[in-house]
Amino acid sequence: MNVFGAVHLGYLVIETQKFTDWHRFGRDAIGMHADEPDSGTMRFRLDENDCRFLLRWGPAEDVTTLGWQIDDHETFDHILNRVADRGVPLREASAEEAALRGVERLWRFPGPKGLTQEIFTNPLRSGRPLSMRATGFVTGEAGMGHVALTTTRPEQLRGYYNTVFDARLSDYIDETISGMKLKIRFLRVNQRHHSIALAATRGLRLDPIRTRVQHLNIQVAGLDDLTQSYQRVQELGFGMALSVGQHTNDRELSYYARTPSGFEFEVGWNPIVVDETTWKPTTHQGISIWGHTPVGQTILDKLTQFARAARSLREREDTVPALAEDGIPDD
Ligand SMILES: [Fe+2]
DSSP, rough: OOOTEEEEEEEEEHHHHHHHHHHHHHHHHIIIIIEEEETTTTEEESSSSSSSSSESSSSSOOEEEEEESSSSSSHHHHHHHHHTTTTTTOOOOOHHHHHTTBBBBBBEEGGGGGGGGEEESBBOOOOOOOOSSSSSSGGGGGGGGEEEOOOOOOHHHHHHHHHHHHEEEEEEEEEETTTEEEEEEEEESSSSSSEEEEESSSSSSSOOSSOOOOOEEEBBHHHHHHHHHHHHHTTTTTTTEEEEEEEESSSSSSEEEEOTTTTTTEEEOOOOOOOTTTOOOEESSSEEEEOOBBSSHHHHHHHHHHHHHHHHTTTTOOHHHHHHOOOOOOO
């Protein structure tokens, strides 16, 4: 059985202590619908689903969990068996945990870099009207967007997502950022060009990023949503990481804002949709056709990144080896 196409990025869990800033960022700047079910919880919606971002109170200031929607129970059971057969611990979440995420049938198991992976079948849609500044977001078959991770072990991470979700390689990008040569691998699990991007330094394997997730991405419905949210991010005083630009591989027009937790939040518009009958992986030079200019990075920011990268040489990144197998080398 191949589960490709039946898997969709459904929600993300973020651990933070900056609820007030996140509320302004998510609702007032980006333009999402905000709910606060209780004092230790905030949620953002993008569409009819009750939850696309779950914010829990805690010190990590990071994405802690990726939630994946699975189309049917048969596929769901098949994925659970893949994980269980390899001796990786998996656990059914409590009814309370499922309710917080607005989903039914929720299980979890460990993922690379300490990112918990959760799978669920049905999202809850309680039908409450949306109140948001954006006109809409593109989700559906393509899922809610994507996440990008930096990794020192890209072959193992490809192996992991291949084993668990039958992920396919869309393409590569070679890029130099802050003097570091990077190779980025783009993986898809459905028609969205990528739900996971894996960035690794070439040569000496370094990880310059503190957080598990370097950036996440959501897709706005209209070009006006992109330009107006860009203006609001600036007017409300949130940091911009990369100005508006267009990507080489999926052709998405986007900008990258800095979240209150420190990782980046990419807002994109109009990426291509992959046609499985004709798609062929290639390598692009550079992440952008134009734009995506770094904004306001200080010397201190750069030094902090180098210090973090140097520290990563001494750490061994967790890959859940039982699911990564021997890893998948580049084509
Ligand atoms: Fe991205």
